[in-house]
Amino acid sequence: xxxxxxVIEEAGIPTVTxxxxxxxxxxxxxxxxLGVQFPFGHSFGVPGDVAMQTRVLRAALDLLVTASGPExxxxxxxxxxxxxxxAYKSWQPAEPSPIVAHSxxxxxxxxxxxxxx
Amino acid sequence: xxxxxxxxxxxxxxxxxxxxxxxxxxxxxAEFEVPLGQARVGLLSSAGMFLAExxxxxxxxxxxxxxxxxxPTLRMISEDVVQSQIDATHLHINTADLxxxxxxxxxxxxxxxxxxxxxxxxxxxxxxxxxxxxQEGADVWRNETGPDIAARCHAADxxxxxxxxx
Numbered sequence: 001x002x003x004x005x006x007v008i009e010e011a012g013i014p015t016v017t018x019x020x021x022x023x024x025x026x027x028x029x030x031x032x033x034l035g036v037q038f039p040f041g042h043s044f045g046v047p048g049d050v051a052m053q054t055r056v057l058r059a060a061l062d063l064l065v066t067a068s069g070p071e072x073x074x075x076x077x078x079x080x081x082x083x084x085x086x087a088y089k090s091w092q093p094a095e096p097s098p099i100v101a102h103s104x105x106x107x108x109x110x111x112x113x114x115x116x117x
Numbered sequence: 118x119x120x121x122x123x124x125x126x127x128x129x130x131x132x133x134x135x136x137x138x139x140x141x142x143x144x145x146x147a148e149f150e151v152p153l154g155q156a157r158v159g160l161l162s163s164a165g166m167f168l169a170e171x172x173x174x175x176x177x178x179x180x181x182x183x184x185x186x187x188x189p190t191l192r193m194i195s196e197d198v199v200q201s202q203i204d205a206t207h208l209h210i211n212t213a214d215l216x217x218x219x220x221x222x223x224x225x226x227x228x229x230x231x232x233x234x235x236x237x238x239x240x241x242x243x244x245x246x247x248x249x250x251x252q253e254g255a256d257v258w259r260n261e262t263g264p265d266i267a268a269r270c271h272a273a274d275x276x277x278x279x280x281x282x283x
Contacts, residue, residue: 001163001282003255004247006145007263008278013270014149017280023122027137029144035120041164041210043281044227047218053227060279061237065153070144075120088125090211097208097250098184100130 002028016060018043022073032067034060035075039091046081149277151238156276158232159241161266163249164215164222164283165207167192174206175248181208189254191262192246193269198225209250210283222283241275249283 002025005015009031017025020043022035036043036056045052056076063074080087096104123131149156165175175188194203203219205212220226228240245266251258270278 001249001280003251003258004161004263004266005280006142007259008267008270008280009145009147011264011267011271012147013267013275014147014277015280016277017282019282020120020125021122021134021282022120024134024137027139029140029142031144031146035122037118037120037124039125041207041212041215041283042221043162043283044221044224047214047221050220050227053220053224054230057224057227057231057279058236061153061158061231064149064277064279067149070146075118077118079118084124090213091125092127093208093211095208098181099250099252102184 002030005030014064016064016067018056018060022075026071026073029071031070031072032063033071033073034063035073036078037076038080039087041091042087049081052078052081151276153237154235155238157239157241157274158228158237159244159270159273159275159278160223160225160228161245161247161278161280162223162283163247163281164205164210165212165248166194166203166205166215166219166223166246168194168198168202169204170202174204177206177208180250183253185252187250187252187254188248189251189257189262190247191265193243194223194225194246195243196225196229196240207248207250207283222281238276241270241273243269243273245269245278 016032025033044056
C-alpha cells in the first residue's frame with residue numbers, strides 16, 4: 001500500500017494512510033500516517049460499532065487537515081475493545097498464506113540440510 | 118498511546134518486516150487545499166473486496182500456485198453499495214468480519230454519514246478496492262494500478278483519498 005500512496009500523492013491527490021503498521025509506512029516515507037493498534041483487516045474497528053468506525057475515520061480526516069508537511073505520523077489513542085489474544089488469533093487466515101507456507105518450507109529445508117551437515 | 122506495529126503480528130513475521138529497508142527516496146506531498154466541509158473524499162482498501170455478482174474475484178488460485186505473486190488489479194465499489202453485494206478473497210487475513218460489515222475496512226457508509234452531517238462535502242461516487250500482499254505485483258501497482266487510481270480520482274474530482282491497508 002505505501003507504493004500506491006506514493007504514486008497517488010505524486011499525482012497531486014493528498015492521501016492519509018490508516019495502518020496497523022505505521023513503522024512500515026514511515027520506512028516508505030508516506031505523507032500522512034494514522035497508526036491504529038487493531039487486528040489486521042480491521043482498520044476502522046469492530047464490525048457493527050458505528051461510533052468506533054466514525055471516530056477512526058474522523059481522526060483520519062483531522063490528520064488530512066492538520067498535517068503541515070510530509071512524514072506526519074499520529075497514533076490513535078484507542079485500544080482494541082475486545083480480548084486482544086482472541087483478536088490476535090481471529091484475524092489470521094485458517095491456513096497460512098502461500099508465501100508463509102512457502103517460507104516455512106524453505107526454512108525447514110535449510111534446517112534439514114544444515115542437520116545433514 | 119504509541120502504536121506498537123507488531124502487537125498483532127505473529128512473532129515469526131516480525132524479523133521480515135524489520136528487515137525492510139528504510140527508503141531514501143524523497144517524501145512526496147500534495148497539499149490538502151479544499152475546506153474539509155466542501156471536499157469530495159474517496160476511500161481505498163486492500164482487503165480484497167469485490168461485488169459478488171458483478172465483478173471477478175481477485176485471482177487467489179494463481180497466488181496459490183505462485184506464492185510471491187498477488188493479484189494487482191482494481192475493483193470499484195459504488196457509494197450506494199449494500200453489505201449483501203460484498204464478497205472478498207484474501208489469503209492473508211480472515212475475511213469473516215468484513216463479510217458482516219465492510220465498514221471495518223472500507224467505511225463507505227460512515228463516510229456517507231459524515232457527508233450528510235456536513236463534516237465533509239461529499240463522498241466519491243465510487244471507492245477503490247485492491248488486494249494486499251504484493252511482492253512481484255508491486256511493480257504493476259506502481260506502474261499501472263496506482264496511475265489508474267490517480268487518473269480516476271482526477272476524473273471524479275476527488276480532493277483526498279483515505280487509504281486503509283488491510
